Amino acid sequence: MRAFLAGGLATLAMSAGPAMADTAEAEWHPTTYELDNGMDVVVIEDHRAPVVTHMVWYKVGAVDEDPGKSGIAHLFEHVMFKETDDIGPEEFTTIVQRNGGQLNAFTSWDYTAYYERVEKNQLKRMMELEAERMTDLIINDDPEGPFISERDVVKEERRQRIDNNPGVILQEQVMSALYQDHPYNITVIGEMDEVAALTPQDGLDFYNKWYTPSEAILVVAGDVEPEDVLDLAQQTYGQIEVADTTPAERGWEEVQPLEETQLITHSDPKVRQPEWQRWYLATSYSEDKDFAYALDVAVDVLGGGRTSRLYQALVEDQKIAVEASAGAWLSLHDTAPAVLSASPSEGVSLDELETAYMAVVNDVLENGFTDAEVERSRNSLAASAIYQRDSQAGMANLYGRTLAVGGTIEDVMSYPDDIRAITKEDAIDALRRVLADDKNYIEAHLLPADEESDQ
Numbered sequence: 001m002r003a004f005l006a007g008g009l010a011t012l013a014m015s016a017g018p019a020m021a022d023t024a025e026a027e028w029h030p031t032t033y034e035l036d037n038g039m040d041v042v043v044i045e046d047h048r049a050p051v052v053t054h055m056v057w058y059k060v061g062a063v064d065e066d067p068g069k070s071g072i073a074h075l076f077e078h079v080m081f082k083e084t085d086d087i088g089p090e091e092f093t094t095i096v097q098r099n100g101g102q103l104n105a106f107t108s109w110d111y112t113a114y115y116e117r118v119e120k121n122q123l124k125r126m127m128e129l130e131a132e133r134m135t136d137l138i139i140n141d142d143p144e145g146p147f148i149s150e151r152d153v154v155k156e157e158r159r160q161r162i163d164n165n166p167g168v169i170l171q172e173q174v175m176s177a178l179y180q181d182h183p184y185n186i187t188v189i190g191e192m193d194e195v196a197a198l199t200p201q202d203g204l205d206f207y208n209k210w211y212t213p214s215e216a217i218l219v220v221a222g223d224v225e226p227e228d229v230l231d232l233a234q235q236t237y238g239q240i241e242v243a244d245t246t247p248a249e250r251g252w253e254e255v256q257p258l259e260e261t262q263l264i265t266h267s268d269p270k271v272r273q274p275e276w277q278r279w280y281l282a283t284s285y286s287e288d289k290d291f292a293y294a295l296d297v298a299v300d301v302l303g304g305g306r307t308s309r310l311y312q313a314l315v316e317d318q319k320i321a322v323e324a325s326a327g328a329w330l331s332l333h334d335t336a337p338a339v340l341s342a343s344p345s346e347g348v349s350l351d352e353l354e355t356a357y358m359a360v361v362n363d364v365l366e367n368g369f370t371d372a373e374v375e376r377s378r379n380s381l382a383a384s385a386i387y388q389r390d391s392q393a394g395m396a397n398l399y400g401r402t403l404a405v406g407g408t409i410e411d412v413m414s415y416p417d418d419i420r421a422i423t424k425e426d427a428i429d430a431l432r433r434v435l436a437d438d439k440n441y442i443e444a445h446l447l448p449a450d451e452e453s454d455q
Helices: 072-079 091-098 120-135 146-163 166-179 192-197 200-210 226-235 289-303 309-317 350-367 371-390 392-404 409-420 424-435 449-454
Strands: 031-034 040-045 051-058 102-107 112-119 216-222 262-268 275-281 321-328 337-344 442-448
Touching: 031 226, 040 226, 040 392, 051 120, 051 392, 072 102, 072 112, 072 146, 072 200, 091 102, 091 120, 112 120, 112 392, 120 216, 120 226, 146 166, 146 192, 146 200, 166 262, 166 275, 166 442, 216 392, 275 350, 275 424, 289 309, 289 321, 289 337, 289 371, 289 409, 289 424, 309 321, 309 350, 321 350, 337 350, 350 424, 371 392, 371 409, 371 424, 392 409, 442 449
Parallel strands: 040 216, 262 442
Antiparallel strands: 031 040, 051 112, 051 216, 102 112, 275 337, 275 442, 321 337
16 A cells, blocks of 8 residues: 655644545544644544554654754654653553553654554553653763663664665665755665764754644544544643744755766675666655556556566566566655666676666557556555555554645545546556656666676
């Protein structure tokens, strides 16, 4: 299921009562409220089991970091689990787990989210815990304290997840070149030297600016009644005073087109399987929903799985590749990349693979798609969206990330119908817009160390 990111948060404009769609799918339509302090509340009823998923989404991510402060959004996710005025060190996690719950958090370029999945009678306690760390987090200059200790943890995480992973190193280099001066050009975890230089005062400034009710969305999915959730939210989050400050301004901005095509090569002894990639600037659900939906279908037909054009031609028929795919990161708020990629079979060079790969692409661009393959793709995408309703946590995640970047409830609800309306002409036109001959791109090669001199 994709995230749906176009339009404003229009459905969350009321405070006195719920908003319900006049539709046959009303049972899947969330009830929405807004607290007096600006916090949005979304309730998704799912009465199949006596559990709830409780999520708080903050409308802040790596895109919103000040220059030279990369990694602070992700670091702050770590700090939020440490200590508050009323919750001791590491006690937050212990409380949730002791009550049989699960919890975690994640940070992206566009948002930060925290969740707990617990028995429904624990919902108020979860709200109390989250409200506490929204207001009374401890940040100090103690070398063993929550901020500085977690800063060291994040530095080690970068060493393990980025610096020790050749594929991620290459991706980081590509994103830096693709996005130039845009905030997406820095990995969410941040640059090592900038993370190391973050101070507790940086943390306090970030906390006071972004961790407020007006920058948060509460999503509760599960065996609950909307009115009960609203009452609990008012008792906990609703007691947080409105900050007397100017609303924070997001760091989103227009992505500039690439000025030239570039080749980036990264080799490492740890690489066992070479990979060829091309990265183009495309669009996003936020930027142009119709274009993005058409591209969604197009890249699925081209390289979305084992039935796709690329996989069938390069892996099954020609046996020139062990993997071939195409995709796009359309859930980013700003212009997203479309990525072509493949890994060669033994004895096949990346040049040979590229020639074969682009022959398939060029044939598609020239001759288009068939009705049958477009119908299969759009039906598959629509079905995946509907099947996701079987996952309580999945629905909470979907609505949260959609709304956190300015999408609407209706974007989520209408996706199956919208995607089924895409024609083969829509799909091929979208692909041609992205892969046109006049479009520059980043080509990337991941190689074993001993193959660098052969390329």
